[in-house]
Amino acid sequence: MSVYELEEKEKTVKYFKNLLHSDRLPHSLLLYGGNVEKLETAAKYLAKILNCENPPVKGETGGNLECCDSCSSCRRIQEETYPDVYWIRPESKLRQITVDSIRELIREIQLKPLEGKWKVAVIVAADRMHQNAANAFLKTLEEPPAHSLIILITIEPHRLLPTILSRCQKINLTESDIQQINQFKDFLQQIASLILGSGKEVLGRYKLLDLLVQKLNEIRDGVEQNISSGSPEKRFKNVEIDSQVLEKWQKEAKSLIESEYRRQRQELFKAVQWLFRDIWLQTIKDSQQLLALPELADYTSKIANKITPEDAKLNLEIFEDCQRLFFTNVQEMLILEVTLLRLQF
Ligand SMILES: [Zn+2]
Known part of the structure; x- marks a missing residue:
């Protein structure tokens, strides 16, 4: 793991630990900040904690509070080949998230986890969601199936529709910018x-x-x-x-x-x-x-x-x-x- 990742991890841990500790993990999270790469790292980190096979730390109610970063699940989540963590990114030249890919995500998240404990769906550059796509998504965002988590990532949160914004717990990961x-x-x-x-x-x-x-x-x-x-x-x-x-x-x-x-x-x-x-x-x-x-x-x-x-x-x-x-x-x-x-x- 690079120094960069470690530094990032420290910041992210602070936010996630509180959520995980209290067993109050919301159904949908919006991670925003100035750097997509960092936000993706944070999303992966959370997905790893939820699905790690050998969690080094567990909470009182038995939920994972940390990931090992080396088990098969952690490794495949890192490589984006894990079946229970689903990624969508903007497609085509227009860099749009289409209504089709959102429908696919909705289908995917309704299924029980194949291997892990949690189904996680990550939408990268969620601000690129087409209006129709966003509308198709609202119901799932509001009432996602049990043991599923939807993570939206954006560096331009104000471009999201208010209906989407209001349905997510927002986490600001831009501390370094704030220092600047x-x-x-x-x-x-x-x-x-x-x-x-x-x-x-x-x-x-x-x-x-x-x-x-x-x-x-x-x-x-x-x-x-x-x-x-x-x-x-x-x-x-x-x-x-x-x-x-x-x-x-x-x-x-x-x-x-x-x-x-x-x-x-x-x-x-x-x-x-x-x-x-x-x-x-x-x-x-x-x-x-x-x-x-x-x-x-x-x-x-x-x-x-x-x-x-x-x-x-x-x-x-x-x-x-x-x-x-x-x-x-x-x-x-x-x-x-x-x-x-x-x-x-
Ligand atoms: Zn692990």
């Missing part, structure tokens, strides 16, 4: 207070644009300073350097600066995205415990009161579009302006 956004907390608070203070008028949007541009300039300056202070040009400043070599160094430094700037800009926008995700969560009943920025709950709940859940969802999509556009040739300023003008608040 802490560095932008003050900035996010500034954004939140600006949104709260401005009405629907355009002026508020441009104030927000100013704030973002200022922050991006700050980031670019920092990156430039960092990279040029370590450049060979600086290190050999007392030596005469061939102009061609010098030119090559300058070119290299420029592309280094650009790529580092883009990376940090992405981090910043991810953090802003979290703020908008919190605002969206605040429009949903009983979702407060899932906030990424509980310190800003006061702001996000007040903003949420000003908009509809649909608007909050739309804002998240607008920010996703914005981040996708950063990977194209469209000018940064234009992307920011369009993004801010589209936002609903």
Whole structure:
């Protein structure tokens, strides 16, 4: 097992242990976070605990609390060849989860487990479920057969239909992201207070644009300073350097600066995205415990009161579009302006 998996396991254990300990394992779980691979690992881990043949730890009522990771069941669950753990992923070029594959899943989950104690169905990228597929699924999601567990995985939970969302217990596995956004907390608070203070008028949007541009300039300056202070040009400043070599160094430094700037800009926008995700969560009943920025709950709940859940969802999509556009040739300023003008608040 890799270090990465171990680290992931630790986090996941915390969430699952509570559920397993109390014998309160829900019928359907939604695992969400920033990384599909990690979410799949978590789903496999839970499926292994439920079906392990030699569980190292058992609860008072006899349920497994840990898996051995080496028995035949554990190994086959890892390889996705275990008959009682059923996987579906988006198909075809459209990356859709079709109504046919959902019907197949429903059939599959009605059958008694072949080998293990639990039937587990994992739907990867559940947000790609076609509307018909989602509708076909609601009844099973609400009343799944005994000893079955449905796990939905998504990195974009707001794209799920509210009817699906409300039927799942949600587990947020994005702790590392949360640590990362802490560095932008003050900035996010500034954004939140600006949104709260401005009405629907355009002026508020441009104030927000100013704030973002200022922050991006700050980031670019920092990156430039960092990279040029370590450049060979600086290190050999007392030596005469061939102009061609010098030119090559300058070119290299420029592309280094650009790529580092883009990376940090992405981090910043991810953090802003979290703020908008919190605002969206605040429009949903009983979702407060899932906030990424509980310190800003006061702001996000007040903003949420000003908009509809649909608007909050739309804002998240607008920010996703914005981040996708950063990977194209469209000018940064234009992307920011369009993004801010589209936002609903
Ligand atoms: Zn095992």
